[in-house]
Amino acid sequence: MRIIDLSSPVDASFFEPDPVVHEILTPAQGAVHMSEEMREHFGLDFSPDELPDAEFLSLDRITLTSHTGTHVDAPSHYGTRASYREGGPRHIDELPLDWFYAPGVVLDLSGREPGTVGSDELKREFARIEHTPEPGEIVLLHTGASGWVGTRRYFTDFVGLDGGAVHLLLDLGVRVIGTDAFSLDAPFTNIIQRYRESGDRSVLWPAHFAGRDREYCQIERLANLDALPAPYGFHVACFPVRITGAGAGWTRAVAFVDDSRPS
Template sequence: MRIVDLSSTVDASAEWEANPVEHRILSPAEGAAHMARQMRENWSVDFDVSVLPDGELLSLDTFTLTSHTGTHVDAPSHYGTRAAYGVPRHIDALPLEWFTGPGVVLDLTAAPVGAAGADRLRAEFDRIGAVPGPGDIVLLHTGADRLAGSAKYFTDFTGLDGPATELLLDLGVRVIGTDAFSLDAPFADMIDRYHRTGDRSVLWPAHFTGRRREYCQIERLANLGTLPRPTGFTVCCFPVKLRGAGAGWARAVALLEETEDPKEKP
């Protein structure tokens, strides 16, 4: 079994992040003092950290970040407070079965900044000789992950328009992933098209489709271009169980069976 990491790194030192990440570190020595204080205040246990080797116990990391930082899964409750199918579920209430299944990679690297349509997806189905179905996890390879850490990561990428999103859901797909910042087009692109046309349907169509149909998005994936084939692998992208949250971080991976040629055995 070969494991391909499809997750982007949460990095507080990144050059640019829409919602900055704060990473505070207690060293092992500071962690020892912290643990001793916690034991004393919470459980009335006194402990002298000087008896520990080098006076050190354990380090402690505290991150301050949004649930949409790094690779994450959006829950239906992220899309709005009401849905045509009932009360939108939070990330902790979704079935785990949704987040593991056959993967299908669709190559959108040649698409311009903006929103790809259903015809482009159908052309990809023809090119790879496969149509996604129920239980499949569709991954959109836009190439945007190469811009991660820069301001362009949030402005120069390809999303999906409404009909393209509907097409995948019509095929039975419940989870759609992308290596871009959002499954929708960049903010400036959507708002410019709205100002030019007055058509409200161009505003966050992929997200707002989730108000009519229950599904999840995986955003900010990485390394989709390293997968050796568009199908024939399993995706695992279980979200962290955050109670009442509209999203949860995920360590998304692809699992590929390594076939061994008997002729190569010694």
């Protein structure tokens, strides 16, 4: 069994519209911090000098959004309306774990100009790989955008799905759709330009807004999809971090490939 990492890193040196702030306390600084915390919260006096090498443990403080790095979007991310259930859309901590470990299918959407991909293009890709996604399978979109991770281009040069393409996958029983791009929708610049030209509100984030009427999750900002040896025949694990009441949770997405199986 081979494990392929499908995750992009959280890196404070990368360009991000919402910058990552990463503060590192060294083991020596961690000793001082621990001493101060023990005194404040537990009334204990303990000097860092009593520790070997006057060091305790390192500590990382990170400020970032739950949509930084590889993450799973919950239905509550798409809006407050959920026409498919009473009580509103579910948050990331409320979703069943069996959604996030399943057979995977990767579709090649690379080499296209920024914009949207429709249902007809997905059907042509199904025919090319000789496989139509089955209920519960996790569909991954290889757009090639992960090659620009860490740069401004990562946020402007990729393709997303239109509403019809999302509904096609959901009609097939898919509950989790992933992409190696910043968004499952087209780039913001592309969406706004098409909206200004047409005045058609249906072009505004149709992939996300489809989640107001159909319950499903997205995995955004995947990586290494070109390392998968075949379009299907592998499993994906993408369990989201359990953040109470959140619209998304980070994930270390991986693929499990059984190289002993015929391709």
